[in-house]
Amino acid sequence: MEQHRERITTAIVTGAGRGIGAATAKRLAAAGHRVGVFDIREEEAQQVAAAIAAAGGQALALRCDVGRRDEVERAIAEVERQWGEPPLVLVNNAGVGGPFHRVDEVSDEEWDWIVNTNLRSVFLFARRLLPSMKERGFGRIVNIASIQGLLGSAHSSTYVASKHGMIGYTKTIAAEWGPYGITCNAICPGYVDTALGVQPDAIADYMRRVMAKSPVKRIALPDEIAALAEHLIGPHGGYINGASYTIDGGISAHVGITDDL
Ligand SMILES: NC(=O)c1ccc[n+]([C@@H]2O[C@H](COP(=O)([O-])OP(=O)(O)OC[C@H]3O[C@@H](n4cnc5c(N)ncnc54)[C@H](O)[C@@H]3O)[C@@H](O)[C@H]2O)c1
Numbered sequence: 325m326e327q328h329r330e331r332i333t334t335a336i337v338t339g340a341g342r343g344i345g346a347a348t349a350k351r352l353a354a355a356g357h358r359v360g361v362f363d364i365r366e367e368e369a370q371q372v373a374a375a376i377a378a379a380g381g382q383a384l385a386l387r388c389d390v391g392r393r394d395e396v397e398r399a400i401a402e403v404e405r406q407w408g409e410p411p412l413v414l415v416n417n418a419g420v421g422g423p424f425h426r427v428d429e430v431s432d433e434e435w436d437w438i439v440n441t442n443l444r445s446v447f448l449f450a451r452r453l454l455p456s457m458k459e460r461g462f463g464r465i466v467n468i469a470s471i472q473g474l475l476g477s478a479h480s481s482t483y484v485a486s487k488h489g490m491i492g493y494t495k496t497i498a499a500e501w502g503p504y505g506i507t508c509n510a511i512c513p514g515y516v517d518t519a520l521g522v523q524p525d526a527i528a529d530y531m532r533r534v535m536a537k538s539p540v541k542r543i544a545l546p547d548e549i550a551a552l553a554e555h556l557i558g559p560h561g562g563y564i565n566g567a568s569y570t571i572d573g574g575i576s577a578h579v580g581i582t583d584d585l
Contacts, residue, residue, distance in 0.1 A: 331462055334411045335557075336360040336403060336453075338390050338445065339418025341368030343518035344468060347550035348415050353381030355554060357413060360403040362388040364418070390418045391440030396448045410456035413557050416446045416490075417468040424479040435482050442486035446493050454501055463506035464557040467494050468549070469568065471512050471576045487512075491568050498566030507565040509556050514572025515543040539574035 335352045339345040341363030353359045353376040361376070363369040366387040373385035384406050388399035404410055420441045422434055446467060457463025472480060473487030490510060497508035515534045535541055552571055555561055570576055 331412070331464075331559075332356040333413055333462075334358045334360070334403060334407050334409055335413035335415070336362060336400070336411045336449075337415040337417055338362045338388065338449070339364075340372055341365045342372075344513070344516060344546045344549045345415070345417040346372045347546035348417060348553050349383065350376060350379070350381075351547070351550045351554045352413065352415075352557065353383055354379065355558065358382040358407050359384070360399070360411060361385045362390065362399055362418070364389050390416075390445035390448070391437075393448050396445070397452060400449075400452055410460070411453060412457055412460055412462050413464045414449055414453055415466045415468065415553055415557075416449060418442075418445060419468065419470075421480070421483050425481075426479060427481045430482055438482040439486050439489075442483070443489045443493070446490055450493075450497055454497070454506065457506050458501065458504040461505040463501070463504070464561070465494075465497060465506065465508040466553045466556050467491075467508070467510045468553070469494070469510040469512045471514050471570060471572050473510065473512055474568065474570065475576055494568065495566045502565050507556070507561065509561075509564055509566065510568040511549060511552055511556075512568055512570045512572070513544060513549050514538070514570075514575045516546055516549060517543050518546055534575075537575050537580065538572075539578065542573065544571065544573065 335357040337345050337349040340349040340361040349359045349361050349372055361369045361373045361383050369385035373383035376383035386399040389395045420438055422438045467490050469490045470487045472484045473491045477484050494508050494510040
């Protein structure tokens with residue numbers, strides 16, 4: 325049946341040098357996709373691509389600053405040259421949190437860095453890739469947002485704004501490009517065991533507070549997020565479009581005021 329049709333194709337995962345992106349790239353490669361492993365940290369991207377190759381998969385590591393149009397277009401062109409076809413699967417995962425700041429402490433440079441990396445990137449990749457997905461009648465886009473794309477969070481205003489924007493953009497791509505066989509969905513993780521989620525200088529205190537808030541009393545593993553991305557891209561994901569999936573152990577499901585009664 326059409327809705328269960330497997331489509332193995334060329335994929336791009338951004339920010340795939342470590343964390344959630346690396347786990348996603350490995351999963352997609354294991355499922356048979358050829359994977360462009362994009363990251364601003366080239367060496368890490370190469371290590372992930374080498375691990376994929378060692379496991380029998382196909383991967384191409386490329387340096388790409390996702391907030392810069394020239395680098396995005398150059399890296400996509402390199403993937404197309406290598407494998408002779410346009411990427412039909414895209415996971416916009418590269419993201420930065422930035423320091424915890426009040427709104428009046430955020431500099432222009434910090435705003436531009438976070439918004440360009442987390443949100444402008446989604447526009448740059450979408451504008452470049454959607455026409456070829458439309459031409460092939462198939463596309464799968466997964467945007468790694470955050471529960472901070474659904475809720476406010478003190479001292480993270482720029483990150484929160486960028487992730488809310490990502491979710492709005494996800495819904496709009498879904499509406500605009502769904503008729504051409506293209507789906508676009510967002511994943512909203514809570515706290516994941518990666519370098520971004522746990523800042524080294526505050527690790528013990530941060531972990532204690534996250535565990536206390538989490539109904540399941542742990543943070544997520546990167547592969548738990550990657551598995552959801554794989555589902556949205558895979559043969560059972562075709563009817564899911566414009567959705568935002570919370571995957572946070574229940575953190576955002578409860579107000580918490582009555583917990584101590
Ligand atoms: N870790 C969490 O708790 C958590 C929670 C919610 C959402 N997220 C989101 O998940 C995504 C992945 O984060 P992670 O936790 O794996 O973090 P991470 O820091 O381990 O990995 C992010 C990767 O993105 C790369 N990157 C950063 N800026 C880039 C740029 N300009 N161009 C290309 N690559 C760039 C980094 O080099 C790194 O390899 C992010 O979008 C993040 O906002 C993470």
